[in-house]
Amino acid sequence: xRDGVGGDVAETLPxxxxxxxxxxxxxxxxxxxxxxGLCVAYELARHGRRVVVLEGQDWSTSTSSGNAGxxxxxxxxxxxxxxMVAQALKSLAGGRGPVTVRPSLKVAFVRWCAGFLRHCNDxxxxxxxxxxxxLAESSAxxxxxxxxxxxxxxxxxxxGLLKIFGTARAFATxxxxxxxxxxxxxxxxxxxxxxAKQLEPSLREGVAGAVFYPNDAGLDPGLFxxxxxxxxxxxxxxxxxxxxxxxARVSAGTVESLATSRxxxxxxxxxxxAGARTPAVAALFGGQLPIQPAKxxxxxxxxxxxGPSRRLLLGDEMxxxxxxxxxxxxxxxxxxxxxxxxxxxxxxxxxxxxxRGRVHLDAVLEVEQRWAGFRPVTPDGxxxxxxxxxxxxxxxxxxxxxxxxxxxxxxxxxxxQLVCGAQTDVDAAPFSPARFG
Ligand SMILES: Cc1cc2nc3c(=O)[nH]c(=O)nc-3n(C[C@H](O)[C@H](O)[C@H](O)COP(=O)(O)OP(=O)(O)OC[C@H]3O[C@@H](n4cnc5c(N)ncnc54)[C@H](O)[C@@H]3O)c2cc1C
Numbered sequence: 001x002r003d004g005v006g007g008d009v010a011e012t013l014p015x016x017x018x019x020x021x022x023x024x025x026x027x028x029x030x031x032x033x034x035x036x037g038l039c040v041a042y043e044l045a046r047h048g049r050r051v052v053v054l055e056g057q058d059w060s061t062s063t064s065s066g067n068a069g070x071x072x073x074x075x076x077x078x079x080x081x082x083x084m085v086a087q088a089l090k091s092l093a094g095g096r097g098p099v100t101v102r103p104s105l106k107v108a109f110v111r112w113c114a115g116f117l118r119h120c121n122d123x124x125x126x127x128x129x130x131x132x133x134x135l136a137e138s139s140a141x142x143x144x145x146x147x148x149x150x151x152x153x154x155x156x157x158x159x160g161l162l163k164i165f166g167t168a169r170a171f172a173t174x175x176x177x178x179x180x181x182x183x184x185x186x187x188x189x190x191x192x193x194x195x196a197k198q199l200e201p202s203l204r205e206g207v208a209g210a211v212f213y214p215n216d217a218g219l220d221p222g223l224f225x226x227x228x229x230x231x232x233x234x235x236x237x238x239x240x241x242x243x244x245x246x247x248a249r250v251s252a253g254t255v256e257s258l259a260t261s262r263x264x265x266x267x268x269x270x271x272x273x274a275g276a277r278t279p280a281v282a283a284l285f286g287g288q289l290p291i292q293p294a295k296x297x298x299x300x301x302x303x304x305x306x307g308p309s310r311r312l313l314l315g316d317e318m319x320x321x322x323x324x325x326x327x328x329x330x331x332x333x334x335x336x337x338x339x340x341x342x343x344x345x346x347x348x349x350x351x352x353x354x355x356r357g358r359v360h361l362d363a364v365l366e367v368e369q370r371w372a373g374f375r376p377v378t379p380d381g382x383x384x385x386x387x388x389x390x391x392x393x394x395x396x397x398x399x400x401x402x403x404x405x406x407x408x409x410x411x412x413x414x415x416x417q418l419v420c421g422a423q424t425d426v427d428a429a430p431f432s433p434a435r436f437g
Contacts, residue, residue, distance in 0.1 A: 008378075016289055021263065022263050022264075028051045028053070028269040028271060031058050031270065032053075032272065033053050033054075033229075034061060035405055036273040036404060037274075040230065041414045042146075042228060044271075047420045051238070053232070053239050053240060054243045054260055055240065057242065060222060063375065066222070066372075067331060067405060068298065071139070071140065073186070074181060074256075076130075077180070078401075079381045081120065094120070098332055115290055115436075116380075131272040134426045135407050135431075150227060150348045151221065151227075155220040156218075157311075160311075161216035162210055162212050162312050163212075164207050165399050167207065174211050178211050190211055191209060191211065202308045204357070242262070243260045245258060245259075245281055247284055250285055254393050270394045272394065276293035293375065296374075299330045300327050300329045301365035302326065304362035306360050314358055327368070334375070375400075375404070376398050376399050378399035381430060386428055387433070
């Protein structure tokens with residue numbers, strides 16, 4: 001069993017290059033080798049750029065590796081909902097729900113919370129939904145092509161997502177949400193409890209209702225990253241793992257070079273795709289990015305004999321249930337505000353208990369991995385993608401919150417188009433870093 005922050009695919013990854021010296025110069029340096037950084041590097045390489053990916057650890061340790069692997073263009077409702085605020089307040093009052101806030105008096109945290117509250121209104125939520133829908137739709141259409149072109153075998157299954165609700169109240173809200181989502185082009189089918197059980201026979205009695213999203217899909221995120229890394233290596237992209245960016249030399253609004261744990265590298269362009277750590281890297285250039293970490297956990301077991309046959313989302317408990325090839329992964333929790341590597345047994349047990357409450361499972365799961373990762377969350381629920389306001393050659397690609405796997409291919413394409421001065425497939429304006437001043 002492997003515990004900790006990391007994936008289970010290290011053995012299958014192409015050899016990473018932390019034993020070779022860094023080149024003295026890069027056309028484009030991408031900082032961060034999660035799903036976003038690797039997709040950015042892929043698209044830049046397709047545009048003919050010479051790319052080096054600087055990754056502080058290894059591909060298999062990023063937040064992108066151990067998540068549920070849902071590709072959910074249906075998720076157009078951003079995190080900035082009154083429901084989320086209610087859950088956060090409950091947590092502050094001592095509640096033990098799936099959303100936890102770990103408050104801090106740090107200026108960045110307080111500012112972020114104020115920004116979040118400012119965006120909890122209809123106008124902002126609609127603007128966010130429209131932005132997320134455009135990027136997600138683009139990503140959903142890019143995925144099959146990307147996987148086929150590069151021969152990436154990562155248990156991709158385009159067979160939808162079933163979101164289930166245990167209480168009449170939660171189901172009533174879900175019905176309203178489904179109508180709202182449809183206005184943004186999301187295809188969904190509202191189902192009663194019996195119809196949901198027909199679609200997924202492992203559900204227990206007592207499901208109040210469900211919403212089925214036929215256009216959603218899923219994959220094994222670890223294998224996806226491994227496949228991308230192999231595709232990049234074939235295209236001549238240098239994947240420099242264990243190469244932490246520590247400092248930058250900036251002159252007249254241009255980043256000239258990066259100092260890393262393995263030496264310096266001169267750069268023409270820099271893309272920051274360091275997930276929840278992006279603000280710390282941006283600060284090296286004097287940049288400020290409003291992104292907070294929201295920790296989540298997953299438990300991966302050998303696929304049980306008795307269990308779900310398709311991807312489920314437990315709407316009340318916010319837990320993802322992902323049968324992935326020979327494994328079953330359960331993922332959940334949203335712990336806002338701090339980095340730490342702890343894997344509290346009670347949290348992981350609670351995730352499994354939530355699933356057992358809704359789904360028939362073998363009495364004992366053969367657990368192979370317990371994992372935690374950090375979602376990078378912005379105050380308006382929309383990723384930050386675009387040129388850094390005060391720097392000539394820096395582009396941000398971060399803040400994908402719960403949707404990094406979903407949005408990675410389209411983010412990669414958008415960033416490459418921006419860096420290369422090409423026309424963009426999706427309107428870049430809603431993602432601009434300039435919206436935060
Ligand atoms: C429990 C859980 C379940 C999730 N389920 C889903 C899902 O089903 N579908 C979905 O779409 N999304 C899901 N997500 C969200 C998704 O995992 C994230 O949005 C995504 O991983 C963000 O990708 P990223 O590439 O931006 O960041 P990361 O994956 O965090 O990668 C950033 C990389 O930058 C590197 N880095 C940081 N600092 C430096 C530095 N100074 N120098 C060099 N490198 C550095 C890090 O080592 C890291 O590898 C889930 C998240 C969690 C926690």
